[in-house]
Amino acid sequence: MVWRGWVRCPDHQMTPAALPDPEQLALRILRRERAAVARGLNLLDNKLAEARQCSVRLLAALSGEHSLNGGHLIGITGPPGAGKSSLVSAMIREWRRAGRTVGVLAVDPSSRPELGGGALLGDRIRIKNAAHDEGLFIRSLANRNQLGGVATEVWPMSWLMLAAFDIVVVETVGVGQTEIDIAEIGDTVCYVAQPASGDTIQYLKSGIIEIPDIFAVNKSDLGAAAYKTAGEIGRSASRQDRRDDWDYPVCLVSATMNTGITELHGNFDRHRSFLAHAGLLQKLRTRHQSAWVVRVLKEEFGTFGVELIGGYAEIGKRLEAQYGNQFEECERMRQQIISRFKSSD
Ligand SMILES: Nc1nc2c(ncn2[C@@H]2O[C@H](COP(=O)(O)OP(=O)(O)OP(=O)(O)O)[C@@H](O)[C@H]2O)c(=O)[nH]1
Ligand SMILES: [Mg+2]
Structure with missing residues (x-):
């Protein structure tokens, strides 16, 4: 918190004077200091122009070899x-037992009426002693009215957390667009299914089923219904015309009974190794970077603005040449579009 006049402001509305030194902050994040991660996320959330420049410098300082080849970025939807x-809570316990550090972003579409527009998802991730565990960090994030999609801030925030934790989990409620968005964030996407529910049947019919790499049918303690759902998903998933050699496993798990969690973990690790060995991880992250840059530019300037700098293909080429430093390049593209808009006045 900082004081602005007589009003006390939260960190995400920091005045320019209160902005951190981005390079110093990056060093602390790379040293895995939780307080620095929290400060960094607040900075990325700050919409003031000065904060934007500071965020770009922070993200550039965090970008490097590890951002394209290190860590594991997992999207959980359903x-x-x-x-x-x-399930995320059960998995965290297992990862922490194995000595792996975990960062979680719980993304909540603020349009969900039952939650009154607040960011409450993170409150439901229940871990004993979480506040005292330096190797665990959980942040709740309201989805800021992106029509059911995942807010554009989530990608840079995941990127920041990837610099500080072995595993970064992004949890979102699957409502169509969010599933498509999460596929442009996670290295591995896991769909959590509810046994015997209309949602799952809708999902199987929707074509979105092509998105997840791993399926987890939760509540297997309910018995037959869970087995039936797992069978249905297994049959639909294997019918998809897949282009790669991944086997799209369907895991039966129970978060409350803590069963099937080890197998699910094994599948996450297996998918991570599959991506790395097939040379896909770096390609996937580069593709996700381009998708994010296009989204950011399109949101601010529309398709016309994107075309002013040569369109999608040109953006992709420019980012590839940057080797992982999408944030500075995105800022350069923004400035270019702005100056072209001005010169066409
Ligand atoms: N029987 C049974 N109930 C479970 C299991 N896992 C979760 N639940 C219950 O299902 C309900 C929803 O659990 P959450 O973990 O909040 O589900 P979620 O998918 O994160 O929910 P949202 O974030 O609101 O979309 C809670 O009442 C849990 O206790 C399970 O393995 N078995
Ligand atoms: Mg939840």
């Missing part, structure tokens, strides 16, 4: 109430 948060 219908409301399927048990995503419970």
Whole structure:
């Protein structure tokens, strides 16, 4: 918190004078200091122009070899109430037991009426002693009215967390667009299904089923219904016309009974190794970078603005040449578009 006049402001509305030194902050994040991660995320959330420049410098200082080849960025999606948060909690316990550090971004579409527009998802990730564990960091994020999609801030925030933790989990409620967005963030996407629910059947019919790499049918303690759902998903997933050699496993798990969690973990690790060995991880992250840059520019300037700097293909080429430093390049593209807009006045 900082004081602005007589009003006390939260960190994300910091005055320019209160902005951190981005290079110093990056060093602390790379040293895995949780307080620095929290400060960095607040900075990325700050919409003031000065903060934007500071964020770009912070993200550039965090970008490097590890950002394209290190860590594991996992997207968890699925219908409301399927048990995503419970499952994330169970997985965190296992990862922490194995000595791996974990950062979680719980993204909540603020349009969900039952939650009154607040960011409450993270509250449901329940871990004993989480506040005292330096190797665990959980941040809740409201989705800021992106029509059911995942807010553009989530990609840079995940990127920042990837510099500080072995595993970064982004949890979102699957409502169509969010699933498509999460596929442009996660190295591995896991769909958590609810046994015997209309949501899962809708999902199987929707074509979105092509997105996840791993399926987890939760609440297997409910018995037959869970087995039936796992069978249905297995049949649909294997029917997809897949271009790669991945086997799209369907895991039966119970977050509350803590069963199937080890197998699910094994599949996450297996998918991470599959991506690395097939030379896909770096390609995937580069593709996700381009998708994010295009989204940011399109949101601010529309398709016309994107065309002013040569369109999607040109953006992709420019980013590839930057080898992982998409944030500075994106800022250069923004400035170019702005100056072309001005010169066409
Ligand atoms: N029987 C059973 N219930 C479970 C299991 N996992 C979660 N639940 C229950 O399902 C409900 C929803 O769990 P959450 O973990 O909040 O589900 P979620 O998918 O994160 O929900 P949203 O974030 O609201 O979309 C809670 O009442 C949990 O106790 C499970 O393995 N078995
Ligand atoms: Mg949840």
